[in-house]
Structures are given as structure tokens and as C-alpha cells.
Amino acid sequence: MIIELGHFALILALCLAALQSTLPLYGASRNHAGLMAVGQSAAVAQFVLIALSFAVLVNAYVTSDFSLATVVDNSQSTKPLLYKVTGVWGNHEGSMLLWVLILSLFGAAVALFGDNLPPSLRARVLAVQGMIGVGFLTFIVFTSNPFLRAHPAPLDGNGMNPVLQDPGLAFHPPFLYLGYVGFSVAFSFAVAALIEGRVDAAWARWVRPWSLAAWCALTIGIAMGSWWAYYTLGWGGWWFWDPVENASFMPWLVGTALIHSAIVVEKRDALKSWTILLAIVTFSLSLVGTFLVRSGVLTSVHAFAVDPTRGSYILVLLVLAIGGSLTLYALRAPSLQGGGIFAPISREGALVVNNVLLTTAAATVFLGTLYPLFLDTIGGPKLSVGFPFFNRTFVPLMVPALIAVAVGPLLAWKRGDLRGALQRLWVAFAAALAVALVGLYLAGFKPILALLGLALAAWVGIGVLCEWADRVKLFRAPAAETWRRARHLPRASYAMTVAHFGLAVSVAGIAASAFEVEQIQMLHPGDTLPIAGYVLKFDGTVKVPGPNFTADIATVDVMRNGATVEVLHPERRFFPLQQMTTSVTAIRTNFLADLYVALGDPDDTNGSTIRAYWKPLTPWIWMGAVIMAMGGLLSLSDRRWRVGVAARRRLPAAHPAPGE
Amino acid sequence: MRRLLFLLPVAVFVAIAVYFLLALNPNRDPQLVPSALIDKPAPEFDLAGIGTAPGLALAAFKGQVAIVNFFASWCEPCKDEHPLLMGLQKQVGAPLYGIAYKDKPADTEHFLTELGDPYKAIGVDENGRTAIDFGVYGVPETYVIDKEGRIRQRFVGPLSERDIAQELLPLVRQLQQS
Numbered sequence: 117m118i119i120e121l122g123h124f125a126l127i128l129a130l131c132l133a134a135l136q137s138t139l140p141l142y143g144a145s146r147n148h149a150g151l152m153a154v155g156q157s158a159a160v161a162q163f164v165l166i167a168l169s170f171a172v173l174v175n176a177y178v179t180s181d182f183s184l185a186t187v188v189d190n191s192q193s194t195k196p197l198l199y200k201v202t203g204v205w206g207n208h209e210g211s212m213l214l215w216v217l218i219l220s221l222f223g224a225a226v227a228l229f230g231d232n233l234p235p236s237l238r239a240r241v242l243a244v245q246g247m248i249g250v251g252f253l254t255f256i257v258f259t260s261n262p263f264l265r266a267h268p269a270p271l272d273g274n275g276m277n278p279v280l281q282d283p284g285l286a287f288h289p290p291f292l293y294l295g296y297v298g299f300s301v302a303f304s305f306a307v308a309a310l311i312e313g314r315v316d317a318a319w320a321r322w323v324r325p326w327s328l329a330a331w332c333a334l335t336i337g338i339a340m341g342s343w344w345a346y347y348t349l350g351w352g353g354w355w356f357w358d359p360v361e362n363a364s365f366m367p368w369l370v371g372t373a374l375i376h377s378a379i380v381v382e383k384r385d386a387l388k389s390w391t392i393l394l395a396i397v398t399f400s401l402s403l404v405g406t407f408l409v410r411s412g413v414l415t416s417v418h419a420f421a422v423d424p425t426r427g428s429y430i431l432v433l434l435v436l437a438i439g440g441s442l443t444l445y446a447l448r449a450p451s452l453q454g455g456g457i458f459a460p461i462s463r464e465g466a467l468v469v470n471n472v473l474l475t476t477a478a479a480t481v482f483l484g485t486l487y488p489l490f491l492d493t494i495g496g497p498k499l500s501v502g503f504p505f506f507n508r509t510f511v512p513l514m515v516p517a518l519i520a521v522a523v524g525p526l527l528a529w530k531r532g533d534l535r536g537a538l539q540r541l542w543v544a545f546a547a548a549l550a551v552a553l554v555g556l557y558l559a560g561f562k563p564i565l566a567l568l569g570l571a572l573a574a575w576v577g578i579g580v581l582c583e584w585a586d587r588v589k590l591f592r593a594p595a596a597e598t599w600r601r602a603r604h605l606p607r608a609s610y611a612m613t614v615a616h617f618g619l620a621v622s623v624a625g626i627a628a629s630a631f632e633v634e635q636i637q638m639l640h641p642g643d644t645l646p647i648a649g650y651v652l653k654f655d656g657t658v659k660v661p662g663p664n665f666t667a668d669i670a671t672v673d674v675m676r677n678g679a680t681v682e683v684l685h686p687e688r689r690f691f692p693l694q695q696m697t698t699s700v701t702a703i704r705t706n707f708l709a710d711l712y713v714a715l716g717d718p719d720d721t722n723g724s725t726i727r728a729y730w731k732p733l734t735p736w737i738w739m740g741a742v743i744m745a746m747g748g749l750l751s752l753s754d755r756r757w758r759v760g761v762a763a764r765r766r767l768p769a770a771h772p773a774p775g776e
Numbered sequence: 777m778r779r780l781l782f783l784l785p786v787a788v789f790v791a792i793a794v795y796f797l798l799a800l801n802p803n804r805d806p807q808l809v810p811s812a813l814i815d816k817p818a819p820e821f822d823l824a825g826i827g828t829a830p831g832l833a834l835a836a837f838k839g840q841v842a843i844v845n846f847f848a849s850w851c852e853p854c855k856d857e858h859p860l861l862m863g864l865q866k867q868v869g870a871p872l873y874g875i876a877y878k879d880k881p882a883d884t885e886h887f888l889t890e891l892g893d894p895y896k897a898i899g900v901d902e903n904g905r906t907a908i909d910f911g912v913y914g915v916p917e918t919y920v921i922d923k924e925g926r927i928r929q930r931f932v933g934p935l936s937e938r939d940i941a942q943e944l945l946p947l948v949r950q951l952q953q954s
Contacts, residue, residue, distance in 0.1 A: 393785060400789075407796065427800045435793050442786035449782050486792075489799055695852045 119184060122172025123263035126213075129165035129220070130253040132158045136223075136246030140239035141311075152235050155242030156227040162249060163217075163224035170204075170217045173262050177204050183269040186210060186262045192275040192693065194664045202285040203276045208410060208426075209262035211289060215406075216252050218290075218297040222326075223249065226301060233322060240308035241301070248300055251433045259426050275664065278691040278698045284344035288337060292364055295334025296402040299371060301326035303399035306392045307441050310448040315388040320381035323395065325752055327378060331371045332748035338364050339741030350699030350714035352632070352729045354737060357506050362485040363405030369478035370398045373471045375748075380464045383529060387464070389449040390471070396445060400438040401478070407434055408485075462532045466524030473517040480509040511565070518572045518623065521616055522579025526586065540586050544579035548572065559631065569627025577620030584613045607754040615747025622740025628733035636716070640723040644675075648730035650711060651675045657715070657724055665689040667700075670715045670724060674704060686715040686726075710734050813927045818844075818919070819909035823899030826881045832873055832899030837921055841951045843872045843944070844919045845895070846907055848879040849887035851915045857934035861894040864940070870948045874898040877907050877915045920944065922951045 136158035143151025176184045177200045180193045190207040191200060205211040223245040230238045256262070305323040309315045341361070346354040355361065374394040380387040407430045459465060484505050522544055526537035538545075552571040559567070585591070587609065588601040635647045641656035655671040667689045674682045684702035691698070704711040709732040716725030813819075822833040845861065847854040865872050874895035876884040881900050888898075901907055910919065913932055920929040929947055931939055 389782070397785070431793070431796055431800060434796070438789050439786065439793065442789050446779075446783045446786050450779050486795075490795055492799075695855075 118172055119176060119181070119263055119265070122169040122176075123261075125165040125169040125172070126253070126263070127257060129162045129169070129216075130250065130257055132162045132165065133246045133249035133253055136162065137243050137250050138246075139243075140246075141243040144236040144239040144243075144311075147236070149235065152239035155239045155246070159220070159223040159227040159242050159245065162246075163220040166213070166217050166220045169263075170213055173210060173213060174201060174204050177201065177210075180273070182271070182273055183265050183267070184262075185264045185266040188266045188270055188273045190273065190276050192273040192664060195276060195281070196663055198283065198286065199276060199281045203280070205289050206276055206280045206285055209256070209260045211293075212252065212256050212260050213262055214290065215293055215297060216249065216256065218293050219245070219249055219252065219300060222298060222301050226304075226326075230322075237305075237308055237312060237319075237322075240311050241304045244304035244307045245300065248304070248437065251437065255426075255429055255433065259429050275691070275693040278665070278689065278694055278696045279348065281664075281691075281698075282344065282348055284340060284348070288340040288344055290337075291333050291340060292337030295330050295332075295337050295371075296364070296367065296405065298326065298330025298333055299367060299395075299399040299402055302330065302374065302395040303441070306395035307444060309392060310441075310444045313448060313451065315381065315392060315452050317382050317385055320378045320391065324375060324378040324382065327371060327375050327395070327398075328748050328752055331368070331375055332745040332752075334364070334368050334371060335741050335745045335748070338368060339738045339745075343738045346734075347701050347703060348699060350701050350716075350727065352634070352712055352714075352727075352731065354629075354734070357484070357502055359485045359489075360405070360409055362481050363401075363408050366478045366481050366485075367398050367401040367405065369474050369481065370394055370401060373474040373478075374398050376467050376470050376474075380467050384464050386458065387468070387471075389445075389452045392449060392452070393445060394471075394475075396438070396441045397475075400434075400441075401482075403430075403434055403437060406430060459531045461527065461534045463524065463527045463529045465532070466520055466527050469520050470517065470524065473513050473520070477510055477513045477517070480513065481506070484509065507565075515568070515572065518576055518619075521576050521619065522583070525580070525583045525612060525616070541579055541582055544575050544577075544582050547578040548575035550574075563630040566627045566630030569630075570624055573620045573624035573627060576623065577617055580613050580616040580620070584610075608751050611747045611749075611751030611754065613747075614750055615744045618740045618743030618745075618747055620740070621736045621743055622738075625733045625736030625738075625740060628736075629731065631732050632734070633730040635726075635728045637726060638719060638723050639726045640721065643723075645726060645728060647728050648709075648711070649676065650681075650730075652713065652726065652728055653680075654724070654726060656722065657718070662689060664693065665691045668715065668718065668724075670726070672702070672713055672726065674711065684711075684713050686713045688715050705735050707735050707739070708733065813911060814930065815926055815928065817925055818921050818927050819906070821899065821901075821906040821909065823875065823901055823906060826876070826885050826898055826900060830897060832875065832897050834925065836897070837873075838925060839923055841870045841923060841948050842921045843868065843870055843948070844875060844921060845872060846875045846877045846901075846910070846912050846915050846917045846919075848877045848915045849883040850879065851877075853934040854916045855891070857916050858891050858894070860935055860937065860940065862892050864894060865896065867940070868945055868948050870952070871896040875901050875906060877901050877912065878904045918944075920947055920951070923954075 136155055139151050139158075140153075140155035143149070143154065173186075175181075176187055177191055178197065180187065180191060180200070182188050186207060186209045190210075191203050195203065199206075203210075205214040223242060226238070226241055226245065230241070233241070302323050305319070305326070309319055338361075341364070342354045345356070346352065374391065377387050377391045377394055381391050407427070410426055410430060458468075522541055523534070523537050526532075526540055527534070548571040551574040552567055555563075555567040555570055584605075587605060588598045590598055593601075633648045635645055637643075637645055639645060639654035641654060643654050645652040645654070651674075653673040653675060655673060657668045657670045660667045660669050667687045669685050669687045672684045672686065673680045674684055682704050684704060686702040687700035689698050689700060690696075699714055701712060701714040703713075709730060712729040712731055714727040716727055718724045818834055818837075820834050822835075823831050825831040843864070847857075861872065872895055874897075876898055879887075879900075879902065881902070884898070884900070888895075899906070904912075907915075910917075910927075916934055918931040918935055919927055922928050928951060929943070931944070935944070
């Protein structure tokens with residue numbers, strides 16, 4: 117009965133989405149206030165219904181209702197409660213339901229918080245949002261229905277993939293979907309603007325917070341996925357250029373370009389059609405990612421069960437959504453009027469450089485991800501494109517981008533002073549040079565790319581601080597004046613400093629991974645393994661039963677100068693139901709470096725393979741991502757979004773914020 | 777001219793969509809790892825048997841279609857596959873030979889006494905040399921060798937009922953008739 121309630125709620129949500137995608141659109145073209153207002157109530161009701169149906173599915177998982185096919189396939193009664201809940205989205209059907217739940221959440225948010233939007237724009241945005249909803253709800257109801265019954269109901273389920281039985285599953289997919297799906301709002305705004313035929317600074321002000329929110333979530337989502345891979349796979353890797361990782365990285369790159377180009381639309385009333393295109397492409401790449409993961413066209417650790425009907429359905433959806441919006445773009449975008457004269461050396465010029473580099477980088481990732489599939493499709497050789505390809509294409513694009521990150525913010529709008537900017541960056545240049553020289557002295561020429569990366573990280577990190585110091589006139593004005601300026605700088609300015617600093621931190625972490633130390637050895641109880649100034653003493657393993665697995669837990673003493681500083685317990689878990697083994701690594705971190713210990717295969721004589729790594733600055737990779745996302749959130753709290761200036765003024769704000 | 781530029785994104789997308797359509801072809805298996813040795817003569821090998829049992833050499837296959845299965849007692853997917861192998865010789869009408877990959881003969885013997893021995897003969901490839909010659913990627917893998925001693929098909933991973941019914945069986949029939 118409860119299950120049917122969830123099922124009906126889902127179908128009703130589909131009907132509402134159909135209304136939401138048509139009536140407000142018609143109302144907007146006829147200027148009929150009542151029809152336009154349908155969008156708001158439909159969007160909110162759709163969210164309530166999908167939330168209800170999601171709650172029903174969660175309930176079925178928590179109570180282990182094995183009359184439901186998806187629960188049978190993906191759960192088991194002995195599984196810990198946390199994984200019963202997270203297991204809801206650890207499979208195709210449930211994750212699609214989470215997808216539309218988040219989609220409808222964003223729709224409802226536009227309906228509720230969009231009071232400062234012109235009614236026709238709000239109606240059109242909600243209509244486009246409704247169309248996406250129709251597409252995905254029909255997909256769920258007709259090809260991936262989570263409410264299908266299993267008959268007869270078995271006594272227990274088939275269990276969940278052990279790799280997914282990790283707290284990471286509680287956060288990684290929801291954040292990723294918040295990011296992916298959040299860009300649907302930017303997409304809807306872009307399509308609505310094309311229908312209206314009007315893009316102005318006010319439009320950019322409305323679209324940017326939504327894009328920023330999605331970007332923050334996506335940043336966190338990707339970082340969490342990478343961290344999860346790092347601590348569970350047991351080989352110390354944190355990024356594999358796996359097709360599905362790339363599928364999340366491409367929208368991030370283009371989305372990053374989008375949040376930057378929207379600034380140019382807002383401040384300079386230029387780059388309009390380009391920004392519209394970025395908004396469409398960002399969400400399109402999210403959709404392509406969904407297609408790649410769920411259609412079975414490629415293999416990946418992330419791929420869900422192969423089902424060609426689902427693949428065909430999503431492809432139709434892609435053609436309608438992406439093909440339709442890009443056709444609309446081809447028809448309408450040429451008539452959008454660009455404004456402003458562009459000088460190459462200016463803030464907007466720097467933002468264009470950023471956009472060109474980021475989108476080119478996204479294009480190379482796209483090529484690297486799909487080229488092997490392309491060859492395979494036409495019957496060519498099987499090949500996989502890995503680190504060498506991306507190191508040669510992606511990395512060189514990031515070098516100029518990182519150099520520009522420090523310079524761009526120091527250039528003024530309209531006409532910048534490059535020499536002046538570079539002069540103000542001398543501290544950053546000195547820092548980068550110092551890092552490079554110290555690196556050369558310590559490590560020699562061999563890891564030259566890593567040294568370049570570290571120098572760039574110093575350049576960006578110190579560079580953004582220079583920019584802040586310049587704005588508050590640090591050391592150039594009396595302390596009171598500096599303090600006054602520091603307090604009055606807009607939040608958006610701090611946001612940029614924080615986000616760019618986070619980038620520097622991540623880059624440093626990535627570059628420093630070239631200096632990691634690895635020791636893999638078969639150890640018997642009492643044996644020791646020296647690594648990076650530590651000595652690891654292996655004290656054997658014990659078998660411990662878990663709820664739905666048995667674990668081999670090792671005891672490894674971490675010793676420094678003969679004294680034990682910590683005892684680590686890396687684990688291997690064997691899941692009898694799935695006949696699979698997973699690894700739980702033990703990591704000792706001091707936030708500057710990780711000591712990473714994983715337990716490998718045992719032998720017959722009580723010994724075990726121990727894989728130990730010393731990874732300098734590796735925790736910075738994710739700390740940097742968190743700092744970047746905090747920068748995004750800080751920007752969201754800037755007063756210019758809150759006071760709704762844009763609603764009251766149809767023209768762009770004439771006075772720039774202080775300090776700009 | 778300017779208008780054409782705005783058509784570019786949709787044109788690029790159409791090309792990508794066509795290619796996605798091709799990629800959806802259900803006959804294409806993304807997990808398939810083709811063997812470089814398909815239609816080439818199988819590599820020579822002459823392996824000892826388990827204990828006193830006779831061993832296995834490529835020369836023994838000459839003139840008949842043979843199925844060669846690389847397995848190991850430590851390999852979990854091999855256990856999944858094992859029940860399907862039990863009736864395979866009768867079902868397909870061709871001999872099934874086993875090559876025990878990087879496995880101690882005593883362990884292999886234990887594995888087979890516990891689960892049953894589906895093989896006509898077994899060769900012990902304790903150092904994995906023969907597997908390297910075949911290009912084995914991981915156990916289990918199964919090869920079909922024709923009357924002339926050429927490799928005709930390779931199955932990576934455990935065989936499924938579908939593999940046997942739709943690929944292995946028709947292929948063996950066809951090879952036996954030629």
C-alpha cells in the first residue's frame with residue numbers, strides 16, 4: 117500500500133511536470149498572469165510529490181521490503197542502517213529518483229525564491245525546468261521504475277556491491293547530483309532568455325547564484341569522489357581519468373567558465389551569447405555524463421547495469437534537450453546584442469582567456485574520454501587513453517590558465533595596466549621562484565613538471581594575497597585605513613580571493629604527488645618496513661566478524677626514532693554474499709603529508725603484503741577543493757544577490773562596488 | 777557567415793549524437809578484449825599434469841576442435857563458472873582442456889575433487905608462462921582452437937550460459953563441419 121502511494125505520487129508528479137512545461141509557456145506568450153503563475157504551484161507540488169515518493173523508497177530500503185525488486189537486487193537485511201539508506205541511490209533506479217528529486221528541489225526553489233524575476237521570465241524558466249522533469253520522470257516511470265514488485269518476494273536480498281558500502285556513498289552522489297542537476301537552472305535560464313530574446317546584466321545576476329551553488333556542490337562532489345577512491349581502493353591513487361570521472365569533470369570545467377563569463381555579462385553587458393552557450397553546454401555535459409554512466413556504452417567502475425533500452429531513451433532525451441536548445445541558440449543568439457568595446461588587456465580580456473582555456477581543456481577531456489569509444493564503435497582497435505594523453509594536453513592548458521589567475525583580478529575593467537599588475541605581483545613571482553629553486557636544490561631536475569606545478573601554486577596562492585593586499589593598501593596606508601578597507605571590501609571580492617587560494621592549495625597537492633614514496637613488501641609478524649623517516653612494524657592480523665563481512669584487521673605500529681607514535685589498523689573485508697574483497701586503508705595525516713597503509717594479500721605462513729605510501733601535500737588536494745567551494749558560498753552571500761537590485765533596475769548597476 | 781558560426785554548436789552535437797547512436801549498438805560489447813592471436817596459430821606448450829596424471833601439449837589437439845580453459849583454485853569467478861563447465865563437453869561435443877594458472881598442483885587437485893573435474897586433461901602452468909604466451913589477462917579465460925591449431929575465439933572472464941548457447945556452441949559446430 118505504502119509502495120503504491122509512492123508509485124502514484126511519482127506518476128502524479130509526471131502529470132504536474134507536463135502541466136508545468138506547457139501552461140506557463142503559453143501564459144508567457146499571451147501575457148496571461150494566471151497561466152504563468154501555474155508554474156510556481158506546479159513546481160512546488162511536483163517537489164512535494166517526488167519527495168514523498170523518495171521517502172517511500174527510503175522506507176522500503178530501511179524496512180528491507182523484499183517485495184520490491186530494487187530492494188531485492190541491491191539490499192540485504194543484515195546490512196547496517198546507514199547503507200540501507202545510502203543504498204537507495206547506490207543503484208540505477210534509486211539514483212534516478214534522487215536525480216529528479218534534486219531537479220524538482222531546484223524547480224521549487226526558483227518558484228519560491230524567484231520573486232524578483234519578471235513574471236514572464238520566471239514562467240519560462242519553470243516551464244523549461246518542467247520539460248526536463250517530464251523527460252526524466254517518463255524515463256523513470258517507463259524504463260527504470262523503482263516501484264516494481266518482485267513476486268514471489270524472497271527471504272533476503274542480493275546485497276549491495278561491497279565497494280559502495282562506505283560512508284562516502286552518503287555524500288558523494290548527492291553532492292554530485294546537486295551539482296549536475298543544479299546546472300539545469302542555468303540551462304533553463306539560458307533557454308528562457310533565448311525564448312524571450314533578451315539577455316541583460318539583470319539576467320546574469322539571476323543566473324549566476326544558481327550556477328555558483330551548483331558549482332560549489334559539484335566541486336565538493338568531485339573532491340569527495342576522489343577522496344573516496346583514494347582511501348578505499350588501497351593503491352593510493354585519487355584520480356584515474358576514468359570516463360565517468362571525466363564526465364563529472366567536464367561540466368565542472370565548463371561550469372567554472374560559466375561563473376566567470378557571467379561576471380562579464382553582469383559588469384560589462386558583453387559575452388552574452390557566449391555565456392548562454394556555456395550555460396547550455398554545462399548542463400548538456402551533465403546529461404551526457406548521465407548517458408555514459410547508464411547506457412552501458414562504456415565500462416567503468418561507476419557504470420550501472422547495461423540496458424540498451426535505457427540507453428536509447430536517454431539518447432532521445434539528449435537529442436531533444438541538447439539538440440533543441442542548441443537549435444534555438446542557432447536561431448536566436450545572433451540577434452542578441454553585444455555591448456561594450458573589448459580591450460585585450462582588461463579584466464574582461466583576462467576572463468575571456470580563462471574561458472578559452474577552460475573550454476579548450478574541457479574539449480580535450482571530452483576527446484580523450486570519447487575517442488577510444490569512437491574507435492571501438494567504428495570497429496577500430498581497442499585502446500584506452502590514460503595519464504599520458506591528459507598530461508600532454510590538459511596540463512599544458514592549465515599552465516597559462518594558472519598564470520592568468522593571479523594577473524586577471526589585478527587588471528581593471530575596460531582597460532587594464534598589465535605592467536602595473538605584474539609589478540604588484542613581484543612578491544608572488546619571488547615566491548614562485550623561491551619554491552622552484554628550493555625544489556631544484558632538494559630534488560634535482562627530474563620531477564620538473566612537479567616543480568613547475570609547485571611554483572605555479574605559489575604564484576597563484578601568493579598572487580591572490582597580493583591582490584587582496586593591494587586592495588586594502590596593506591603596509592601602504594595606516595593600519596586603520598587598511599582595516600577600514602578590509603571591512604568594506606565586498607564579500608564577492610573575498611570570495612574570489614578564497615576560491616583562487618583554494619585552487620592554489622589543490623594545485624600544490626596535485627603537483628607534490630610526484631614526490632610520493634612507495635614501499636610494497638610481504639611482511640611477517642615482527643617484520644619492519646622503513647618509509648620516509650618512519651618505521652612500520654607489522655604485528656600480524658586478526659579475523660573479526662562484521663555485520664555482513666569478515667575482516668582481516670592488521671596491526672601496524674608506526675614508529676619514529678624507535679618510539680611508537682601511532683598504531684594503524686588497515687583492513688581487508690571479505691563479503692561472502694558477493695564473494696568480494698574490499699580494502700579499508702589506514703591513513704595517518706598531519707595535513708602536510710599522509711602516511712597511507714593498505715593491507716594486501718596474505719600468504720600461507722601468516723605473512724601479509726603491506727603497501728605503504730608517504731604522500732606529501734596530498735591532503736591539500738581536497739582541502740583546496742573545500743576552500744574553493746567555501747569561496748563560492750561566500751560569493752553567494754554577497755549582498756548584491758540579496759537586495760534584489762536587479763529586479764528594481766532594468767539597467768545594469770551604474771556604480772561599481774567599492775574597490776572595483 | 778556570422779549565423780553559420782552560431783550553427784556550429786548544434787552541428788557538433790549532431791555529429792556526437794550520431795556517434796552515440798552507433799555506440800548503442802547492442803552487438804558491441806564494451807568489455808570484450810579482443811585477442812591479438814585470433815586466427816593465429818596457438819602458442820606451443822607442453823605442460824606437466826597433476827601428480828601422475830598425463831600432462832597437456834598443444835600437439836594433442838591437432839585434428840580436433842578444442843576448448844581450452846585457464847583457471848585457478850584461488851580464483852573466485854572460476855568457482856562461479858565451474859558448474860557451467862561441468863556439463864560442457866557433453867553439451868558442446870568438443871573436448872574441454874584445463875590449464876591451471878599459477879596454482880599449486882595440490883590446490884588444483886583439492887579444488888577439482890571438491891567441485892568435480894570437468895576437464896578431459898589438465899596442464900599445470902605454475903609459473904604462468906603459457907598464459908603469457910596466450911595473452912591471458914586474468915583467469916578465467918576460455919579459448920576455442922580449431923582443427924588446424926589456430927585460436928578462433930577468446931572469452932575473457934567467466935563464461936555465461938548465454939556465451940555458451942549463443943557463441944561457443946555455434947562456433948564449435950561450424951568449426952567441426954569445416
